[in-house]
Amino acid sequence: MLKYLAKRILIFIPTLLAISLLAFIISISAPADPVEKLSSSADKEGAANQQSNATKKTKQELRKKLGLDLPVFYFSFGSISDCDTLYRVADKDHSACLAELSNYYGNWEDVSSYFHQLNVAQLSHSKLILDDIFEMNKDAEGRPNYSKNEINDVITESNFEINSMLETANPNVIASKFSSLDTLYSNYAFLSPIKKEFEQSKLLYNDMLSKQSSWKSYIPKIIWYGSKNQYHFWLFGDGEQRKGVVRGDFGFSYIDSQPINTKIWSKVWISFSFSLLSVLFAYLVSIPLGIYSAYKKDTKFDRITSIVVFVLYSMPSFFIGVLLLYTFANPDTLRWFPVSGIQDPTLYDPSWSFFEKAAHRAPYFILPLITYTYSSFAFLSRIMRVGVIDVFGQDYIRTARAKGLGEGKVVMKHALRNSLLPIITVFANIFPLAIGGSVIIETIFTIPGMGFEIYSSILNSDYPMIVAVFTIIGFLTMIGYLVADILYAVVDPRISYK
Amino acid sequence: MEQRDFSFKKYAWQQFKKNKPALISLYILIALVFIALFAPVIANDQPLYCKYKGETFYPAFSTLVNPSKLDSVVNPETGLAEVLQFDITDWRKLDLEKVMWAPIPYSPDKGDRYNREYVSPFDEQRYKNSDNQIVAIPNRLRHIMGTDNIGRDLASGLIHGTRISLLVGVLAMGIASIIGVFLGALAGFFGDRNLLMPRSKYYFTLLGVFLAFFYGFGVRKYTLANAFTSGNGIWELVISLILIAAIIVGMRLLSIVFKFGWLAKEVSVPIDTFVSRGIEILNSIPRLILIITISAIFVRSIWLIMVIIGLTSWTGIARFTRAEFLRIRELEYVQAAKSLGYSNFRAIAKHALPNALAPVFVSIAFGVASAILIESSLSFLGIGVPDDVVTWGSLLNLGRQEFEAWWLVMFPGFAIFLTITIYNLIGEGLRDALDPRLKS
Numbered sequence: 001m002l003k004y005l006a007k008r009i010l011i012f013i014p015t016l017l018a019i020s021l022l023a024f025i026i027s028i029s030a031p032a033d034p035v036e037k038l039s040s041s042a043d044k045e046g047a048a049n050q051q052s053n054a055t056k057k058t059k060q061e062l063r064k065k066l067g068l069d070l071p072v073f074y075f076s077f078g079s080i081s082d083c084d085t086l087y088r089v090a091d092k093d094h095s096a097c098l099a100e101l102s103n104y105y106g107n108w109e110d111v112s113s114y115f116h117q118l119n120v121a122q123l124s125h126s127k128l129i130l131d132d133i134f135e136m137n138k139d140a141e142g143r144p145n146y147s148k149n150e151i152n153d154v155i156t157e158s159n160f161e162i163n164s165m166l167e168t169a170n171p172n173v174i175a176s177k178f179s180s181l182d183t184l185y186s187n188y189a190f191l192s193p194i195k196k197e198f199e200q201s202k203l204l205y206n207d208m209l210s211k212q213s214s215w216k217s218y219i220p221k222i223i224w225y226g227s228k229n230q231y232h233f234w235l236f237g238d239g240e241q242r243k244g245v246v247r248g249d250f251g252f253s254y255i256d257s258q259p260i261n262t263k264i265w266s267k268v269w270i271s272f273s274f275s276l277l278s279v280l281f282a283y284l285v286s287i288p289l290g291i292y293s294a295y296k297k298d299t300k301f302d303r304i305t306s307i308v309v310f311v312l313y314s315m316p317s318f319f320i321g322v323l324l325l326y327t328f329a330n331p332d333t334l335r336w337f338p339v340s341g342i343q344d345p346t347l348y349d350p351s352w353s354f355f356e357k358a359a360h361r362a363p364y365f366i367l368p369l370i371t372y373t374y375s376s377f378a379f380l381s382r383i384m385r386v387g388v389i390d391v392f393g394q395d396y397i398r399t400a401r402a403k404g405l406g407e408g409k410v411v412m413k414h415a416l417r418n419s420l421l422p423i424i425t426v427f428a429n430i431f432p433l434a435i436g437g438s439v440i441i442e443t444i445f446t447i448p449g450m451g452f453e454i455y456s457s458i459l460n461s462d463y464p465m466i467v468a469v470f471t472i473i474g475f476l477t478m479i480g481y482l483v484a485d486i487l488y489a490v491v492d493p494r495i496s497y498k
Numbered sequence: 499m500e501q502r503d504f505s506f507k508k509y510a511w512q513q514f515k516k517n518k519p520a521l522i523s524l525y526i527l528i529a530l531v532f533i534a535l536f537a538p539v540i541a542n543d544q545p546l547y548c549k550y551k552g553e554t555f556y557p558a559f560s561t562l563v564n565p566s567k568l569d570s571v572v573n574p575e576t577g578l579a580e581v582l583q584f585d586i587t588d589w590r591k592l593d594l595e596k597v598m599w600a601p602i603p604y605s606p607d608k609g610d611r612y613n614r615e616y617v618s619p620f621d622e623q624r625y626k627n628s629d630n631q632i633v634a635i636p637n638r639l640r641h642i643m644g645t646d647n648i649g650r651d652l653a654s655g656l657i658h659g660t661r662i663s664l665l666v667g668v669l670a671m672g673i674a675s676i677i678g679v680f681l682g683a684l685a686g687f688f689g690d691r692n693l694l695m696p697r698s699k700y701y702f703t704l705l706g707v708f709l710a711f712f713y714g715f716g717v718r719k720y721t722l723a724n725a726f727t728s729g730n731g732i733w734e735l736v737i738s739l740i741l742i743a744a745i746i747v748g749m750r751l752l753s754i755v756f757k758f759g760w761l762a763k764e765v766s767v768p769i770d771t772f773v774s775r776g777i778e779i780l781n782s783i784p785r786l787i788l789i790i791t792i793s794a795i796f797v798r799s800i801w802l803i804m805v806i807i808g809l810t811s812w813t814g815i816a817r818f819t820r821a822e823f824l825r826i827r828e829l830e831y832v833q834a835a836k837s838l839g840y841s842n843f844r845a846i847a848k849h850a851l852p853n854a855l856a857p858v859f860v861s862i863a864f865g866v867a868s869a870i871l872i873e874s875s876l877s878f879l880g881i882g883v884p885d886d887v888v889t890w891g892s893l894l895n896l897g898r899q900e901f902e903a904w905w906l907v908m909f910p911g912f913a914i915f916l917t918i919t920i921y922n923l924i925g926e927g928l929r930d931a932l933d934p935r936l937k938s
Contacts, residue, residue, distance in 0.1 A: 015775065023783075100720055103719075103720055220708075220712045311919070316871055316875070318875060322911070440786075440878070455790070473784060
C-alpha cells in the first residue's frame, strides 16, 4: 500500500508540471497585453500617440517587475529567420509585426534595422515643438504660413501613419503608407527632421526587400534560452522577491497587484462551504432515496422517483438557478430571498460571532445551495440506485436472507456498504469543486467565490491567477482521486493495491 | 438455428424499440433535425410565396440562394419601377395581393421595431400595415413566444438556435470521437509493450510529427491567420492538415532507408502511458474552465467553440474504447487474426473495432448531451459566441437580465432541457440495447 502511495505521488509531479505548462501556454497565447492594462494612463490611439517617455519608462519598469522582459520558456521552436531576442520588444503589436516581417523576408537583422529606424522616425516627432514651428514659418510680413491647429494635425497624422506602419507587415499597406507620407513630407517642409529619418527607413525597407530570403523561414531551429525565463522563475522563484510555486508563492495578480495567495484564500472558503454543504445535503437525501427506490424496485414509488431524478439530472444548472431567482427573488412575485451576494454590506459586522454570521448569511445561501445540490443529488441517487440493485442480485445477499437475517440488517449491513463504492468517486470531486467553484452558479447569484474570481480573471486576462488556479485544481483533483482510491480499499477489503 | 438471419444490429434495434422513452426521444430528435434543416423556411420574415402588383415572388427561397437578391416591379398605374431588395424590404408593409407567410413570420436576427422592450406573448402587439398605420397585430403575425429588448422574435430564435445546438453535438462529438476512438484503440490494443517498431521508424515518426507541425502550422501561421480573417480559413486549415499527414507518412516511409544496424532493432512504444497520462492531465482541469479560458483567447466564433469542445471532450470516449480493446485483444478471434498473420491495422479496424463500438456509441450519446450543455453554458455566460448569433443559451441570458421577461427564460430553458433529456434517454436506451450483459 505504501509503495503504491509513493508511486502515485511520484506520478503527481510530471502531471502537475504538464498542467502548469498547459496553463502557461494558454496564457501566453492570449492577445491582451497586461502592461497596457495595468498602465491605463497610456492611451494607445488617443492623445495623438504621443506616449511620453515617462509612460514608456514606467511600462518598461512594469514589464521588468512582472518578469515579462524574459523569454517564456527554456527554449522555443522557430525557423532560422526568427529573431532570438524578440521577447525584449516591449510592445506586443510591435513584436508580432517584427515576427511576421522576419517570416516574410528571412533576414531578421535587416528587418530589425528597418524596424529600429522606423522607431527612430517615430521618436523624432517629440523633437518637433509646435510653438517653434509656428514662429519659424512666417512670411515676410510676419503672417503665419500655417495655423497651430494645422501644424498639430500634420504632426499627428505623420505620427499616426508611422505608428501604424510599426504594426503591419502587409507589403501593400506599407507601400501605401510610404507614398502617403512622401506627399505629406513634401507638402510640409517643417517636417524635415522626421523626413530624414523616414527616408533612411525607406532605404532600409528596400534593402530588406532586395535581400529577401524566404527560404530561411522553412528551416526549423530550436532557440535555447537557459533558466532565465518566465516559467522557471514562476516555478522556482528568481531569488529576489518571488519565491516560486515550489515554495507556495503564486506571484501577483495583474489586475490589482495583490498576492495571488491572499486573493485565493479570501475567496476559497465561500466556494468551499458551498460545495461541502451541498455534498452533505446531497448525500443525506440521495443515499436513503437510492436505497429505498432500489429496495422497492419497479414499484410505483421507484418509477416516479426515477423519472423525477432523471428530469432533475437533465436540467441545466443555469436554468434551475435563473428559475429559482425568478420565483423566489423577484419583486413581482415572491421576494423571499436576496438576489445576489452573500451578505448585506450595510448590516454585516465582521465582529459578529460565527452563529450570528451564519444566521445573517443563511437567506443568501439558500437559493445557490439548492442549485448546487440538486445536480449532484440527482446524479448520486441514480448511481446509488443502480449500485444497490446490483448488490441485491449478489449471492451473499441471498445467503443473508436465507439464513433468516432481518431485512433491515440485510439492507443496512450487507447491501449499503457494498454499494458505497461509486459514491466515493463523487466525494473525490469535492476539493477541486471547492476551488474551481461553479463558474455558472456563482455568476448567476453573484457570489464572490472562486468560480466568479476565475471567470473575471479569464475575462481580464489575469494570467498568473489562471495559471495558479489551474495548477491548484489539478493538484487537488489528483489528491481527490488518491483519497478516493484509499477509501475504496477501506470500504471494500477485496480491493488491494499491490 | 431457429433465427437464421440473426444479426446484432437487428437484435439491438429490437431491444431499443422496446424502450419506449428512448424511442420517443429518437422521434423527437428526428423532429428537431427536421426543424434545424428547414429553419429558414419555418421561421423567416420574408414570405414563402407572394404576389405583388401582378408579379409572383418566392422571397424566402430566393434569398437562400442569393442573400441580396434584387427585383423590381412596375406599377401599372404610374408606370414607375419599384425596386425590391428582398432581404431589407418590409414585406408586411407592402400591399400584397396573395401571400403565404412562413409558419413563424420573423427572422431571428432582425428586430421588430414596433414590438421592442420585451413584449410578452399575451401582451398587445403592434405592427405597421400597408396604410402606414400602427395597429394591433393580426393573429397570423403575432410573436407567439414574445420578443426581446430589441424586438427579435423568440420563437424564430429558438427555431434557428436548434441548428446550432444540433451542430454542436454533431461537430464537437465528431471530433471527440475520432480522437478518442483512435487514441483509445491504440492504447488498449497495444498497451505499453506490444507496439513494436524499428528504432529508425520510431525516431523518424517523432521527428516527422515535429516537422509536420512546423511546416503545417509554424511556417503557415500567417497564411492561416490571413485566410481566417478573409473568410476561407477552413480550406487553408485543410491544406495544413493534409500537409501534416503527408509529412508524417513521408518520414515513416523515409525511415525504411535507415533500417540498419542499431536503428533496425525493434523497440516498444509506450503508447498506453502516453494516452493515459494525457487523459489524466485533461481530466485534472475542470472542462468548463478550460474551455472558457481557451475561447476567451481566440476570436469569437461558434465554429471555434465547437472545435474547442471537441478537442477537450475526447477523454471519456478514449477511456471506454481503451477498456473495450483491453478486453477484446485477448479474445480468440483477435488472436486468430493475429496468428493468421494479418496486419495490426487489419486486426484493429476489421476485427476489434466493430466489436468495441457498442459502449462507445453510448458514451457518444451522453457526450452529445454534455457538449450541448457546455455550449449553452458558454453562450449563457456570453463567452465565445458572437453577439449576432442567436443561441438558446444567449436567449436565456437575455431573460436573466430582465425579471419580467419570463418567456425568455422558460422557452429557451425548456428547449435546452428537452434536447439534453432526449440525448440522455437515447444514451440509456442504447446502453440497454447494445450491452446485453446488463439485461438479466
